[in-house]
Amino acid sequence: MHSKKPFYILVALLFILGVSTCLYRSVEHHVPFLPGQQVQSWAVDAKVSFQGSGKPVEASFSLPQDPAYEVLVENTTSPGYGFSISNADNQDKRAIWSKRAASGRQDLYYKVTLIPTGQTKIAASEEPDAPTPYIWPATEKAAAEQVTQEVWDHSATNLSFAQQLNKEFNATERSQNVELLLSGNSATKLFINILHNKAIPAREVSGLYLEDQRRRQELVNFVEIYNEGQWYLFNPNDGTQGRPENLLLWGQSGKSVLDVIGGTNSQVSFSMLQDTRSALATSIDILRNNDALSFSLYQLPLEEQSLFKGILLIPIGVLMVVFLRVLIGIKTSGTFMPVLIALAFIQTTLFTGLVGFLLIVACGLMIRAYLSQLNLLLISRISAVIIVVIGIIGVFTLLSYKLGLSEGLTITFFPMIILAWTIERMSILWEEEGPKEVVIQGGGSLLVATLAYLAMSASWVQHWVFNFLGIHLIILALVLVMGQYTGYRLLELRRFKPLAGE
Template structure:
């Protein structure tokens, strides 16, 4: 029979598992290693104004995920105000409203921003060119001469904008530029000149992030659209092209940053602080929305997440058991009973769990040997063993508590039904094969359980299995490959030792 379908299945599982894991790491920045830190900026905007005793409505532009930064969480503080988050054509706003307010008012908005180099800018739609731009004399002549001079030294929209800005800075600032600056603000003037020349441009507002700074204000930046529709950012003061790494575009659609109806003397100031936090916490909010390729359990309640964090470790224990039984040839009492013991050891710690397991099984075997003389039916005998195990665990828990050994209370994490069946199987094995076989299988079970515990309790393994569900497909492929092995076990090679010696 051809093994091609089998290997195709294994290959598909491996490729799918690796692809899903790499996708989560690249697209959602889930770290490979536990304990990795991510840089997070916390920015607070404080809105101040004086209310006039009338209904008040305040609109504040909000930042969005952009190149270099991803919005994590948002919070507001506005006692007595109604609040709504609005979005229109890609522009986000926080809108506060109140029926009656008088005197000085303060509103707060804070946002946490993850430094994310993989984040990309939203698609920026070029603004429409104004139909008619009117200039008063003598500013019309100065504007046309400035535009003509910059066009002679440029080849396209971007180079024209760069040359135009340079004509307003430093030693290149001529009389026409100085005349225009006496009437217009620099950035609105540049936008007006660019539009006059047929170049789409607008003024945007950015915040320079600097750790520990307070009462900062937004800066005006010039966004110019090239002939192919892509946006290029310019510093209107220095003429530098491109977006600095520490620049956060707070409003990038050319609208107003703050609008207050029913108040005067409005202003907004910003404070910021930078700190590091675990990567798993920083990216958790973007993992809450599951999709077909971003399937995770982060959208579940925390209690269920904690449960699945343990359940997802079982395939690791199963892989250890399969390897030890198929490749090494280790004998165990029950197929996957060591995995369940390993799960209990995770809850009880290794030393406490091993001592508790040995005590329960030893006492259980002694009582089971007495039950064997009663000639009970199987169901009744196993039921009696289950009750015995419960009694043993109860007695040990009470005694450990009386002696102040609180660690002994964790023995209740052992699965009682599995313990009962383990005692039953070992008792039958003792009667049929003798105590030696019981020690071999019992010791093999404990050794397998300890190795599975060490693998399942590893912090890196716990992190990978919980955050990358594609790993489950990889484990399935490895188990299928091990299940296809038909060669000698490592422990069986001792039978051929005399041959090698000869």
């Protein structure tokens, strides 16, 4: 007996591959599973201002590279300035404006749209170099060494040392040594200097609190310390640890956020606005920014995209036909004629399509009955039916236009060749089996076409088949499984009703 194990392995592989592809598409490319989903976005404007002195000017401004936020769109407004973006080692992305001569007040703008990614941890791309120890002034050296030693004794790791030091800086009753050190140093600089003296990598970073409809906001200084492959965020000014929910890290290289050569009184301020945007449009922007659209249907022109949106619905209709014919036992006129009729229903709407289909087939059957009396060859008869069908569609279209029924104009979307063959098959069936079988198969075709239309016209189905191409592998696996079914159809079970009664 032939083993079916390879067949079931193939089906399982198709199903697993299809599901995996869909999950990868959702997780990696952020494509939503349902249409119409919205995501939160932030529009942030940075205004760089300085006084030009009539000399050549170069302004270097750090740009955000926070893993918690994905940059969708960024642009600048800087009339009369040359502009470029540098990215040294993928760690310090900076906008650079330049001009041969600038006098008076200068305003440069950088605008960026971001969406949260949910990734709050900051992983280190590589282990940082050992920091250079800080040389304390003679007046602070003893106090710094004593504070460092006391905190070091109460810690076990680099992270716990930073936690204890942060706690010491913000204690309710600080020691005299801490007060002395803070009187001559900012909390951020002092925190970093003590960490560096213990060979703990640390750097100053800037953060921006995102609040809707806020203007003229400034950056807040934080400290990141390195421990076991990750950077941990501290705020020595208020004693907090970790990332606040609405914080955007703007500069993480440890360098200054803004450097201006050839200008004075430089400053930067921020304005922000919260908004919502389509999750699908957002995922397309992310793919485009990551150069991941090279093998995607979205790289096609809009006309071809529209064509594929219709073609990719056909497997859904095929799945419905296989299910209703193989498992349910509904008879149809033609195997996949209902799928093509369902595609026409999508263009005409269901009610208009049903009325148009019935009118065309009824008129076609009457004319076909006359053609059968002429004893024509099959090729000639089918050709005549096709021409007649075109004529019928043309007449109905003109009548609809004259009567002001715009819905009737969509009747031209019906596949004419398929309609001609349907009329031919029903005419032969009428002659051989009688009108009852014509009604059964014709009604079955319309029922299957209607159910296929309801499945194919669902917005979530149209979203799935176009954005998750792996769904077609799942459909193929289901069709192969149903193709192995050789038992009774559901409608055939009524033959056993007398036995159930006894």
